[in-house]
Amino acid sequence: MSNFVVRRLLSVIPIALIVLVTVFLLLHIGPGDPAALIAGENATPAQIEQIRERLFLDRPLLEQLFLYLSHVVQLDLGQSVYSGLPVLSLIAQRIEPTAVLAVSTLLLSVLIAVPMGVWAAWRAGSTVDTALIVASVLGFSVPVFVIGYVLVDVFALRAGWLPVQGYKPLSSGLWNCFRSIILPSVTLSFLFSALVARITRATMIEVLAEDYIRTARAKGAGNRRILVVHALKNIGVPVVTVVGTSFAALLGGVVITESVFNIPGMGRLTVDAILTRDYPVVQGVLIVFSFVLITVNLLVDLSYALFDPRVRQ
């Protein structure tokens, strides 16, 4: 394993610590007494006191932080103030639909956007290219819920091919799960593939103008070979970067999409927790999302070594 990989793996530790401390401090940054905030407007002083003790809010800040970190390390994210259930099991119940939605959207977008971007770049300036640019501007600018409701209207209500809303878990069979997730992930793919297609197109145009592409043509490589063998590997780094960094935006979109399609996932859990001031749940969700993003970015960086031999040293 090269130096680069080791260094990048080690850099996860400080990032994770910063995330945890920030999430912990969230509770204390806002104005007022956190215990009173959580207890709500109609709570009695006794109830507030009870919450204060349960969340260790009566201890000194540093001790609280230490307690919090030591619990998180043991995978104890506390209990929901609202339902009293452990936050971890709440998240465990909700994570599958979100994971399925995010992964299927990611796959769908990349499978559509990268070939489209490459095609448009190859035919830069043509009708195909212009059509792609227009489509990607639309994909960017039409809100997710508009696309969602239009798709539901056409494919679920009028055509009746797909369920209007709801989620069927993987345990109910792959096909059922797939059917329930098609419309949500297509909806969410618009935004994501618009982004990826544009970056692919731009990078591809740049790469196709490189001297080494001319060299490949000079030695007699045909068009397809130039695209697949000589150009594709060189657009890897920028394309994977945009896929990774916009994964955060994708998670944001997941929250809205889950509301539109009534999917009981992490997005809904987040929204509900914020509305009920269920701070432990909010914190838990934040930690999970943050660690997913840290992992995605780690994978993105490690993939650089795959595409670009200059990074490996």
Add this chain to the structure above:
Amino acid sequence: MTAQQPFLSLRNLSVGFGPQGAIRAVRDVSFDLEAGKTLCLVGESGSGKSVTATSIMGLHKPGSAVVTADRLRLDGRDLLSCDEAQLSGLRGSLMAMIFQDPMSSLNPALTIGFQLREALQLHEKVSRKAADARVLEILQWVRIPDAARRMNAYPHQLSGGMRQRIMIAMALICRPRLLIADEPTTALDVTVQAQILWLLSELQREFGTAIIFITHDLGVVAEIADDVAVMYAGTLVERGSVHDIFERPSHGYTAGLLRATAEFVPGEESLGRLEEIPGNVPSFSMLPKGCSFVDRCRFAAPSCHERTPDWRQVAEGHDTRCDQPIDDARAASALRETMI
């Protein structure tokens, strides 16, 4: 022209860019090249040397250039009537090209071995093992030290001189009969430059390859050329043997180029100030009426402003596109003027 067809023959090659090829970067270029000979294409930056070479290879980006010619024949084939697939088949096998910048001309994501093997396997059906053997052989031929290990190296791990030798190896692996070298030594150290030139002459001796060598370095021309073609503002202005061009330049531009070149004479203290050609190369959209060199030519006559000069023969195999070709007497008097 001899009865037998020359190996490479161009007649009135023109290349236009932009809408309908309106910007004519190359106009009416004609020359022949015999197998085993070296033609140097000489001229300032932007004179159309590279565009001419790229057109022979058919390497302009599809749809970007309009190439026309009365004749563009290589080894009996009409290159103009070839489609892209046919040209792909010829590129790398019959004709190959080396480029100016070895730093950017190799694919950074692929190993040296892969890029060389590909050049071979695109044109010849050989097994991976046989291909590797050929790659190793050609790497040793271009004097890559430790060649077997270098096959697994990536371009960024090699020096500029070594990369250019890789480029040469890649161009030569299928033993092309025409090699176009577009300023292959410009980006390299002088010592490396000498090695590269030596390699090319070695190649020519061994395989009888015809070489078009593009350069603006007249020192290199003197060393390697059989024939010289001088380009100015997109067109050829003079062509002849290297001896004719250096000893009896008959176009004002050729004479100017030669006078602007440093010549080191042993025993002389200083070179003195080099003479420059006044003015700049005109842009393609603002070519002067008549001869395109007229505004910078010290020999220009009033008639030069009026009509575009035709080719005229100065001597056997030595042509100039000038209505007032320099004869020795005029050259001598011009030279005297410079002395004063």
